[in-house]
Amino acid sequence: MKQTNKLFSDKPSSYWRNSTDMPSYPVLEKDLDTDVLVIGAGIAGITTAYELTKRGRRVVLIEGRDLISGTTGYTTSKLTAQHDIIYQGLIERYGEETAKQYFQANLQAINYVKDTAAEHGIDCEFEEQDAYVYTQLDEGTETIEKEVEAYRKLQIDGYLTDKLPLDIPIKAAAVMRQQAQFHPVKYLAGLLKEIELRGGSIYEQTLAVSFDTEERPVVHTESGYSITANNVVSATHFPLELENQYFSSNMNPKNSYGIAIKSKKPYPKGMYISLESPKRSIRSLKKGEDHYVLVGGESHVTGDGTSVLDRYERIYQFADEQFGVEELYEHWSSHDLLTTDQLPFVGKVSDEAPGVYTATGFGKWGLSNGVAAATLLADLIDGKENAFADLYKIGREMEEAEAASFGEDDVDRISNEKVVQPDDLPNGKGALLEKDGQTMAYYRDDEGSLHEMNASCTHNGCPVAWNDADHTWDCSCHGSRFTAVGEVVEGPAIRDLDRE
Numbered sequence: 403m404k405q406t407n408k409l410f411s412d413k414p415s416s417y418w419r420n421s422t423d424m425p426s427y428p429v430l431e432k433d434l435d436t437d438v439l440v441i442g443a444g445i446a447g448i449t450t451a452y453e454l455t456k457r458g459r460r461v462v463l464i465e466g467r468d469l470i471s472g473t474t475g476y477t478t479s480k481l482t483a484q485h486d487i488i489y490q491g492l493i494e495r496y497g498e499e500t501a502k503q504y505f506q507a508n509l510q511a512i513n514y515v516k517d518t519a520a521e522h523g524i525d526c527e528f529e530e531q532d533a534y535v536y537t538q539l540d541e542g543t544e545t546i547e548k549e550v551e552a553y554r555k556l557q558i559d560g561y562l563t564d565k566l567p568l569d570i571p572i573k574a575a576a577v578m579r580q581q582a583q584f585h586p587v588k589y590l591a592g593l594l595k596e597i598e599l600r601g602g603s604i605y606e607q608t609l610a611v612s613f614d615t616e617e618r619p620v621v622h623t624e625s626g627y628s629i630t631a632n633n634v635v636s637a638t639h640f641p642l643e644l645e646n647q648y649f650s651s652n653m654n655p656k657n658s659y660g661i662a663i664k665s666k667k668p669y670p671k672g673m674y675i676s677l678e679s680p681k682r683s684i685r686s687l688k689k690g691e692d693h694y695v696l697v698g699g700e701s702h703v704t705g706d707g708t709s710v711l712d713r714y715e716r717i718y719q720f721a722d723e724q725f726g727v728e729e730l731y732e733h734w735s736s737h738d739l740l741t742t743d744q745l746p747f748v749g750k751v752s753d754e755a756p757g758v759y760t761a762t763g764f765g766k767w768g769l770s771n772g773v774a775a776a777t778l779l780a781d782l783i784d785g786k787e788n789a790f791a792d793l794y795k796i797g798r799e800m801e802e803a804e805a806a807s808f809g810e811d812d813v814d815r816i817s818n819e820k821v822v823q824p825d826d827l828p829n830g831k832g833a834l835l836e837k838d839g840q841t842m843a844y845y846r847d848d849e850g851s852l853h854e855m856n857a858s859c860t861h862n863g864c865p866v867a868w869n870d871a872d873h874t875w876d877c878s879c880h881g882s883r884f885t886a887v888g889e890v891v892e893g894p895a896i897r898d899l900d901r902e
């Protein structure tokens with residue numbers, strides 16, 4: 403096995419963001435009153451803001467960090483209604499009608515992106531591709547066959563095969579025809595311009611920290627300003643949560659990884675995902691005459707403390723075996739939120755908070771689901787009927803998500819370094835250690851200074867774990883991430899780790 407860990411010693415960065423001329427917008431420095439406030443500039447928030455400005459609404463869009471720097475900036479960007487294996491389960495749980503609606507919501511979303519990009523001349527590398535989910539094991543064949551049978555029942559254009567255009571031996575694959583892949587950041591950067599052209603206001607580095615839900619919702623920002631609106635959409639990945647903690651109880655975060663490589667072998671058409679774990683997700687990247695391939699996978703519960711460097715290495719080995727790696731371009735990771743019934747939550751947050759909406763729980767398929775969510779939210783705000791309102795309904799009855807549990811030896815398991823005291827910690831590494839009965843997070847920076855922080859996540863107190871590739875502290879409960887020295891990178895936490 404090649405030693406590739408050092409290939410991944412550079413900080414991860416997003417291929418999508420790096421290959422886009424990113425627009426920039428000001429920080430909010432005054433109080434505002436508007437019709438609709440959208441919080442969060444990922445695919446769900448930007449598409450909602452675009453759709454509502456197009457319908458003539460007065461919209462303000464705020465982003466707490468850089469635009470498109472959340473999960474949408476670190477995705478694989480298949481735009482498809484083939485969401486791994488899903489339709490047989492939806493039919494069993496909710497019946498054929500609901501399963502068909504899910505397919506149609508996502509198919510309409512693909513067409514929405516295609517038509518919107520064409521309407522505004524956005525070059526977002528949109529390409530039609532067939533989507534494959536494949537098994538390499540005899541035991542997986544029945545599941546694939548059942549999925550294809552579900553396609554037949556739902557009149558989805560697809561078929562069963564035992565061969566891939568890729569040089570990977572398989573037992574069976576379910577194929578969905580005419581799906582797509584695109585460049586999400588180029589597409590969304592194009593929509594931001596359209597929002598502005600239609601009178602929408604956009605602010606970056608403007609973190610929402612709290613909101614009141616009295617007569618009209620009022621959102622307060624970290625820098626002390628407030629925005630009053632008739633309607634507020636929390637498109638913040640994990641929603642700004644009310645007292646009842648519905649979202650905390652019904653979703654779990656899972657990480658996955660991507661690498662972009664220049665491949666030695668030519669790439670046929672198609673987008674691929676393995677049925678078995680470790681997951682492998684594959685698509686091409688458009689880069690002139692060269693063959694570029696994006697390989698992703700290694701999905702796992704966020705913050706389980708296993709070595710992330712090893713995960714990148716395993717994806718690299720797979721990519722090298724399949725395509726021959728001529729050059730490694732970028733590597734990156736992110737997490738998404740999974741509901742227990744595989745359906746997202748989109749709509750009004752609760753009857754106690756009139757005018758407050760959210761879209762979340764996209765289960766790693768938020769590019770099409772996020773677009774479907776945006777048109778649904780725009781219809782709800784406009785008081786219009788939408789065929790998918792019940793499909794994504796918040797508050798539906800379902801099994802609660804099990805809290806991630808790492809057993810009794812948490813501290814050992816979730817620290818990647820075998821360190822018994824802070825003095826043992828090498829430069830550039832982090833570890834969890836007990837101090838006076840408390841779990842502390844230690845990080846020694848490249849200059850040798852030791853940073854000591856409380857290891858309790860500032861969102862709801864779960865322990866964070868060291869991520870040895872991204873050099874972050876990751877929380878298993880709802881996916882918050884903190885830099886090595888404890889600053890929030892990703893919510894729902896809004897406060898840095900407590901420093902000693």
Ligand SMILES: Cc1cc2nc3c(=O)[nH]c(=O)nc-3n(C[C@H](O)[C@H](O)[C@H](O)COP(=O)(O)OP(=O)(O)OC[C@H]3O[C@@H](n4cnc5c(N)ncnc54)[C@H](O)[C@@H]3O)c2cc1C
Binds near residue numbers: 468476893
């Ligand atoms: C590795 C990986 C690969 C994936 N591949 C695919 C794929 O191929 N196809 C697919 O359909 N889906 C895929 N997904 C899932 C998809 O990328 C996500 O579901 C989707 O991007 C989520 O979009 P979002 O708008 O909800 O969240 P985000 O993109 O995370 O946007 C939320 C934004 O809100 C901001 N924010 C958060 N809190 C606040 C606050 N308090 N105030 C202001 N702003 C705030 C954040 O900074 C962020 O920019 C993948 C996910 C991962 C992790």
Ligand code: FES
Binds near residue numbers: 861863877879880893
């Ligand atoms: S993200 Fe909720 S407790 Fe950490």
